[in-house]
Amino acid sequence: KRQAISLLASQTSSAPETVVTPSQPEDDFQEELVIRPLHSGDIYASFQFRTVWDTDFMGGKKVSHYRLFPKSLGQVISKFSVRELHISFTQGYWRTMQWGQPFLPSPPGAELWVWFQDTVTDVDGTWKELTNVLSGIFCASLNFIDSTNTVQPSASFKPLGIGNVTDHRFLRYATLPREIVCTENLTPWKKLLPCGSKAGLAVLMKSEKLFHSSFHSQAVHIRPVCQDWQCKSTSWELRQTLNVVFDLHSSGQGKREWSLFKMFSRTLTEACPLASSSKIYIDVTDNPQQFELSPATPLLSQAVVLGDRRTYSVYDLTQQATFGSMRSLNMLLRWKSSDGDMMRPLLHGERYVAGYGLQTGEIHTLMYNHHPYRAFPVLLLDTVPWYLRLYIHTLTVTSKGKDNKPSYIHYQPSKDRVRPHLLEMLVQLPPNSVTEVTVQFERALLKWTEYTPDPNHGFYVGSSVVSALVPSVVAMDTNSTQERPLFSSFFPSKEESSYFVRIYTEPLLVNLPTPDFSMPYNVICLTCTVVAVGYGSLYNLLTRTFQVEEPSPGLAKRLANIIRKMRGVPPL
Amino acid sequence: MAAPLTLLLVVAVTIRAALFRSSLADLIAERVEVVSPLNAWKRVVEGLALLDLGISPYSGDVFHETPLIIYLFHFLVDYAEITFMVSRKFVSSVLLESPRLCFRKQKYALEADRYPLDCLELIRSPKEMYYIPLKVAMFYLLNPFTILSCVAKSTCGLNNAVIALFILCTIKGSALLTHTLSLCLHHYPASFLFFLSFRLYIPVNIRRPSFWWYTLQYAFMYLGSLFVIICLSFFLLGTWDFLPSVYGFILSVPDLTPNIGLFWYFFAEMFEHFRLFFLCVFQINVFFYTIPLSIKLKEHPVFLIFMQLAVISIFKSYPTVGDIALYLAFLPVWSHLYRFLRNVFLVSCVLLACSALFPVLWHLWIYAGSANSNFYYAITLLFNVAQILLVSDYFYAYLRREYHLTHGLYLKRKDGSEATLVLK
16 A cells, blocks of 8 residues: 555656646455365365456547556457456366355366457457467467357357447357466466565465365456446456365365465465455354364454355455464364255256267256256356267257256357357256256267377367356345455346356267378378279270280290391281 | 069068168168268258258258258158158169160160171070069169168168159150259269260261250250259258258268268378369269260160269269169169179179178277278278279170170181180
């Protein structure tokens, strides 16, 4: 804060007397960390960094003075006329049944979905440029996103920010399930933060511990939000989130004893000076046997998140008292395993490939509705690459053994080497049931240059996306402008009785039949030989006629004939 | 004649009905030797399902049939099995008619006295020829390839029916029907058959005005029927999407699903730089033999049809066993050539062995994982070599018989010893 004040002071003092400097648009930075002990003994840590800036990227004036908002992302927004951008990099798969619902869901690999402004004329060209630029910013191979893995969903992925344009021509969604996340992706992501990794919560993000986990996901979300409840003007919000789940057993002792140092091999010494709020929330709702949290904190907070009212112990890092006499904060959580069940997530999805052999197969998607008496509709989005040829007439949706016809189906068939299959369905899930969606496919043989260098590893099929408004037991908070912890305000709630949930199923790994890669010359030669055999026989028969064969004379006679011809004498 | 034919039909229908009802029907419908991306029944059903969903079947890459098939099956999809069986019977009855007709013409040739006396044994007696139509029908109906193709409900059967009708009309000399039919077909026959029927019954004499008049009439009829069929196809869906999806697909071979032909592995292993070149070469190879064959065989139209059918079935981009069955059905018509065939034993052994090995090596590659694609490819090569040998053997025998008919059967050299005939 002192640094911020001195910065402002130097700015005003350097301005010349005759020109009045225009007031800088206000920007605000908040950071928080939520730690939730999981029922299985693992621990879930979720970082959120939120920058809100009242500026207009789309207006005529070019934005040139960046303070808290990262310049690279600001330039991306203005150059490509982006309305909303959501990108996530995930390593691992979120196990909903063991860990509950995440605050921010993400599929394994890389996922990018973007809403463009309606002023963009060539969305596909802009998309291609955008993916290449983002690939450079995040050091990820997003340049593999092309028309063969990009789709235009027609109902899922509605804008999360404000804005009333819902023409899905301006939406693009792509996923790269094969993408691996590593330190190279974490470093540029950390650089986007105002304090970098020098101060505040970001000092905890050290890659040797973060990647030694069961689940790691980092994401960037950019969207326009309302400044106040009247919503007369909008400001741009940038949220950077990092979710990580540390495994109980791989961390060492196997005891349910976690501390900041054990998780991140660092402790906290100060908040980020540029942050207006810097908090740590520890979820103490479950309160199993002998739950111990030290150092103790007097602050408690309640929040309704994911249909549940949870209680959190809060550590406010902007207060010096939090750090105690050692000037460093290292909280310790300790608990014993309890027999109680955790609250079962109401919506859960699974997916697998059935069948054997390399010719055909079947994709099965299972959606579980664990609500005891309420049915609700879900929107299922499936993107299948073109080389798995789906047969939509084999699509069956069954719940509790009976046929369940979807009320809305949008299917876009694939075109070889141009675009993938897109299947979107609105399915009503009966209460306390499993709904199974099956569709058959056929595996294609590709050209030998289209296989990856490790073709027998298989080909990845991106996760299915299940989006739903799940009925909530607890009344959700619909007032969007009240001060709320960041983790509860990401998905806006429009009504009190339900909350928005997005589930990603497992990605699939499918083997395709392969040709022999060592054989191009041999194949060309052999096939051309067969064609030549055909050509040769037919040529002979077409151009030659039958004649009675005169036996050819012996060698001696032939020589004699040559000599006789030279002499001018008739031959033998 | 009627009794054996009825018995034959009953047996054929029984076999097909039994296989339709058994669990083998699904298995056969999936086999790549029997169905191809062009004529698989699963894809027809998929196309109709897409139409029901309100999407054009040609917007994806699954459906590659002409819109006329959509017209047909929109109403007949529930009666699919009966449709295919009926088309089989139709083909066989048409094939029955054609040899009978062409033998009537040959009978007149018999009357002619221009053959040397010792060739009498080369000429078939009416009694032999009496049973040939029945043999043709039997060869077609009881051929395992045909049975498999019918049980798989591959639209190859419908194509064969149209080709057979075309042949019948050509022999009868009815030009208009000929053209209309040739255009219903969506691939190679469409173009060669035009040439074929043209050459058939008119002497080519450039100076005579009636020749040009006939050419004009013929061209006009051909273009007219082409126009009608294309417009019909357009009005079904209101788009021209079907042109690249059907004809573009056949010519550019984007789908590399294994089959019994030569294209799939060749283009799977082709260097990208040369792909277009070899595609053109292979496609030209199919049409290339039309003109030389029609020049050489201008007095023998039925054999010309047989040769063309055979060449197309071997060198087309997505062949199946149904295409082979059609030209194999013609073999009893040339049964008199048996004495001049040189490779019968070899060819029949290779064909039988390859037919047995196809499913074995497919299973080893796709299901067991203990073989790779080269095994299946090798059998493909061998199968095609055997077919080429068969066809060229019959061609050789036919030409040799013609030579003997004009020069006598027992040839003697100048010095009186037995002569040998060679191609020079």
